[in-house]
Amino acid sequence: RLLSIIERRIQKKEDILKEIKVESLSFNSFYEFSLRIIPIICKENKIDFDITNYKFLLKKFYKGGQLEKTLNEDFDTSLFEEPFIVFEIDAIKDDPELFPIVTLIIMDVFIQKMRLKKNRKALIIEEAWKAIASPMMAGYILYLYKTVRKFWGMAMVVTQELEDIISNPVVKNSIISNSDIICLLDQSKFIDKYQEIANLLSLTEVNQKQIFTINQLPNKENRNRFNEVFIKRGNYGNVFGVEVSLHEYFTFTTERIEKDAVGYYHIIYDSFQTGLDNFIIDLKSSKLKNTDWVLQVNKVLGYHSDEGNLKDILNIIGEQPLYKYILDKYKWITNR
Incomplete structure (x- = not known):
């Protein structure tokens, strides 16, 4: 008799599961499946579960809900x-x-x-x-x-x-x-309360002295622009200078005026790569420092952007190289 009861229960469960058909795998089908299968599991195992609250919380991710695409997109x-x-x-x-x-x-x-x-x-x-x-x-x-x-x-x-x-x-x-590897940039603002950080990162006194020399030493003369970083690998740590190409620097810079200057060239040449290449060529031809060149580019090309003719500037200047036009126009704008 006990075996018969077990068989009937198994058969009943199988019949219920056969009725629950999942045609495609997505959050929608999971949501529909869970609403049918969870009550069955809870009843069999005598588990208390707030299915109404569950249904309400997830409904916004179901079709027709506010966030329906979040979990249903392919x-x-x-x-x-x-x-x-x-x-x-x-x-x-x-x-x-x-x-x-x-x-x-x-x-x-x-x-x-x-x-x-x-x-x-x-x-x-x-x-x-x-x-x-x-x-x-x-x-x-x-x-x-x-x-x-x-x-x-x-x-x-x-x-x-x-x-x-x-x-x-x-x-x-x-x-x-x-x-295993820790990289630290300028830590000077933590100099008065660095011991806790040093203990956490297992930094020796020698390491700490090295860290507080980052970008502080007079070692920039006659060198390209670079920044220093402390790199600790295992038990060994030291300060290294990191110098990248001008192309890489101006691609990833986060300085607003530098991004704007490159952006103007992007608009003029209708290509980021071509614009950046010409920006670097003109920078070198101008013989100006990076900052001075960027300021002049922003002032001159920003002026043309405001005038609405930035895209046509190459036609406007004719055979004159763009960098020479920028240098001359900058003087005119400054002296207006």
Whole structure:
């Protein structure tokens, strides 16, 4: 008799499951499936679960909801082939619902990409680490840092506030303890309260003295523009000068006036690469310092931008080289 009861229950459950058909894999189908299967599981195992609240909380991600596209869009498989991917999430960084979800999706994309055997992979997390550095995510971060090495990859965290790292136990235990390489820029603003940071990063007194020489020594004479950085690998650390080409510098600069100057050339030549090439050629031809050249470009080309004829400037100046026109026009604008 007991066996008969068990068989009937199994058959009943199988009949119910047969009625639940999933035609496609998406959040929509998961939502529909979960609303039918969760009550069955709860009833069988005598579990209390607020299905109404669950339904309400996730409804906005279901079709017709405010965020229906967030979890239902098809995955862009081309991301697996792209060598360089940037996820810009500033627009949602203060959204308590979207930010953690999108961050998890991005991390999942990296983990899937990481498991591909070809090429070296690197995940660089900037200020977004604040969102994932929570007790809930501690295990995930630790897993990522320990696993990425097995797949010929690396994980990096970048922050402008060392105090944030010190005050976060997740970062201390999961990130710093599993980081073999530490890079530090100018730390002069922390000079009066650096001991806690030094202890956390295992910096010796010699290391600390080295760090506080960053960009402070009179070693710039007759050298191209460079910045210094302290790099610690294992037990060894030293200060290194980092110098990049003009092309690389003006591609990644965050200075507003420099970005604007390159942007004007981009508009004139209708191509970032061609515009940047000509910007560098004109900079060298002008024989001016970078800052002086940038100021003149902004004043002259900004003037033409305001006049609405920036795109036609090459036709306006005719055979005259653009850099000479900028030098002459700058004097005219300044003396007006």
